[in-house]
Amino acid sequence: xxxxxxxxxxxxNNTLVYKHPCEDFNALTQLVVHESQEAIFFVNGQALxxxxxxxxxxxxxxLPLIGKALKRATGDTSPFHCEVYFINKAILMAMKWGTDSRxxxxxxxxxxxxxxxxxxxxxxxxxxxxxxxLKLVGTEQSFTREGVLRYFRALLMMKVKSYxxxxxxxxxxxxxxxxxxxxxxxxxxxxxxxxxxxxxGIALEEFFVTTVMxxxxxxxxxxxxxxxxxxxxxxxxxxxxxxxxVITAEADAERLLIDSRAQxxxxxxxxxxxxxxxxxxxxxxxxxxxxxGQFTSxxxxxxxxxxxxxxxxxxxxxxxxxxxxxxxGSFCENCGTKLAAGASFCxxxxxxxxxxxxxxxxxxxxxxxxxxxxxCGTKRKEE
Numbered sequence: 001x002x003x004x005x006x007x008x009x010x011x012x013n014n015t016l017v018y019k020h021p022c023e024d025f026n027a028l029t030q031l032v033v034h035e036s037q038e039a040i041f042f043v044n045g046q047a048l049x050x051x052x053x054x055x056x057x058x059x060x061x062x063l064p065l066i067g068k069a070l071k072r073a074t075g076d077t078s079p080f081h082c083e084v085y086f087i088n089k090a091i092l093m094a095m096k097w098g099t100d101s102r103x104x105x106x107x108x109x110x111x112x113x114x115x116x117x118x119x120x121x122x123x124x125x126x127x128x129x130x131x132x133x134l135k136l137v138g139t140e141q142s143f144t145r146e147g148v149l150r151y152f153r154a155l156l157m158m159k160v161k162s163y164x165x166x167x168x169x170x171x172x173x174x175x176x177x178x179x180x181x182x183x184x185x186x187x188x189x190x191x192x193x194x195x196x197x198x199x200x201g202i203a204l205e206e207f208f209v210t211t212v213m214x215x216x217x218x219x220x221x222x223x224x225x226x227x228x229x230x231x232x233x234x235x236x237x238x239x240x241x242x243x244x245x246v247i248t249a250e251a252d253a254e255r256l257l258i259d260s261r262a263q264x265x266x267x268x269x270x271x272x273x274x275x276x277x278x279x280x281x282x283x284x285x286x287x288x289x290x291x292x293g294q295f296t297s298x299x300x301x302x303x304x305x306x307x308x309x310x311x312x313x314x315x316x317x318x319x320x321x322x323x324x325x326x327x328x329g330s331f332c333e334n335c336g337t338k339l340a341a342g343a344s345f346c347x348x349x350x351x352x353x354x355x356x357x358x359x360x361x362x363x364x365x366x367x368x369x370x371x372x373x374x375x376c377g378t379k380r381k382e383e
Contacts, residue, residue, distance in 0.1 A: 007058070008032035009086040016126065017133065017143035018086045025082055031056040036090045038129045043082045047130055058082075085137075087129040091205050092145055095122050097156050102215075105165035108172045110224050116175060117213035118164055120186070123206035124148065124197070131201030148202075155196060163192045176228045178212050185209055 005025050009018050032055050033039045039051040041058065098119030107114045126132055136151065137143045167173060167188050173181060190207035197204045215221045337348035361378030372379055 005029040006032065007084050008034075009037065010034070011086075013088065013090055013092070014145045015142055016088050016092065016145065016148055017137050017140070018088075019141050020084045020086065023081065023083045025058055029058040031058050031084065033086075036088065038087045038089055038126075040085045040087065040129055040133060041082065042085070045081070047133065050129060085129075085133055087126050087132065089126055089129075091123050091125045092148070093123045093206075095124060095145065095149060096120075097122055097149075097153075097160070099161055099164075100157050101161075102213075103161045103164045105168055107175060107224070108169055109174045109176075109228065112220060112224060114175060114221065115215055116164075118160070118209055118211065119213075120208040120210040121206070122204065122208070125203045125205050126201060127198065127203035128201035133201075136200050152197075152202075156193075159193060159196055160189065163189050166192075174228070175212070175214060176225060182209055182212075 005022055007020050007022055007025065007029060008031070009020060011018055031039060031041075031051060033051050033053050035053045037053065040047050041049045041051065096119070099117045102115035102117050104113065104115050106112070140147075167185060168175070171185075171188065173185065178185065186207055186209045189209065190204060193207060194204050335346060335349040337346055340347065359373035359376060359378055359380070361373055361376045370380060
């Protein structure tokens with residue numbers, strides 16, 4: 001006769017609850033519970049003890065000798081019925097879910113009726129083994145992964161569809177950009193579902209929404225979809241236009257600065273200033289005037305001529321009256337030919353004649369008398 005039994009379960013992870021076939025144990029029966037398990041000891045239909053990982057000796061009323069005599073009196077049936085259920089505490093991963101029909105709700109952004117579907121994955125773990133056995137498993141021999149999904153499918157279809165509609169409406173989630181909010185959307189649905197699973201002793205470890213099925217192709221949906229994305233396109237276009245205007249303005253300013261620097265360098269090399277250049281422009285325009293020879297028809301007086309500057313005044317004076325200041329005995333600064341009194345150009349080389357000449361070193365046009373060039377320091381030709 002067998003004095004003691006060893007009760008243990010080493011099944012796969014697909015089984016959530018397993019009832020051991022050995023019942024009505026003898027005294028000194030050994031119970032072995034693995035790290036990922038819990039075991040509940042039932043006596044006469046009552047859940048008496050819960051065992052976590054370890055090795056235990058079960059003490060029951062089923063003593064070998066007395067039990068044999070009692071069985072004869074009761075038709076070989078032990079009057080002390082005992083049994084053990086093993087509960088898998090590991091997390092059941094990658095359990096797929098999906099809505100069996102479309103969720104109807106009012107789109108919060110534009111206020112039009114919309115129907116969508118959703119699917120994803122979830123992960124469960126037994127939190128309260130006693131509650132799970134009493135409320136869900138009952139007297140089943142085993143409760144597998146498929147059984148869990150089958151049982152909770154109806155709960156998910158009812159709860160998830162309701163929670164999806166509430167999250168879209170209360171959270172003002174737009175169906176057009178839900179893909180960028182799937183993580184927060186999944187967390188919000190999980191928080192709503194946790195109490196529903198906890199009622200059966202199940203912990204909802206993970207809940208993911210991986211796909212949202214939109215009513216693609218429906219006229220109303222496509223109309224609002226185009227409107228939604230158009231507003232972002234308009235904003236992006238306006239932003240680009242603004243940036244383009246800024247870049248163009250900066251380029252124009254840079255171009256103007258470069259031109260100004262080039263003109264300034266040109267004047268520095270040629271030996272005159274901006275004021276002198278503008279004075280030459282005024283003189284040129286006045287000389288081109290049909291009435292340049294008459295003071296009354298010029299539109300400007302002698303006061304204006306004086307304001308142009310002493311150097312420009314000389315040029316304007318030449319343009320008005322054709323007068324130059326070359327005295328008798330002067331020589332051309334370019335070729336050295338003796339200049340005729342009152343000449344404006346050299347008869348030999350055609351060079352323009354300046355009252356004070358030009359510097360041999362740098363070509364600077366002198367506007368007053370002196371011994372040295374004020375620009376490069378070259379000694380001026382002595383008259």
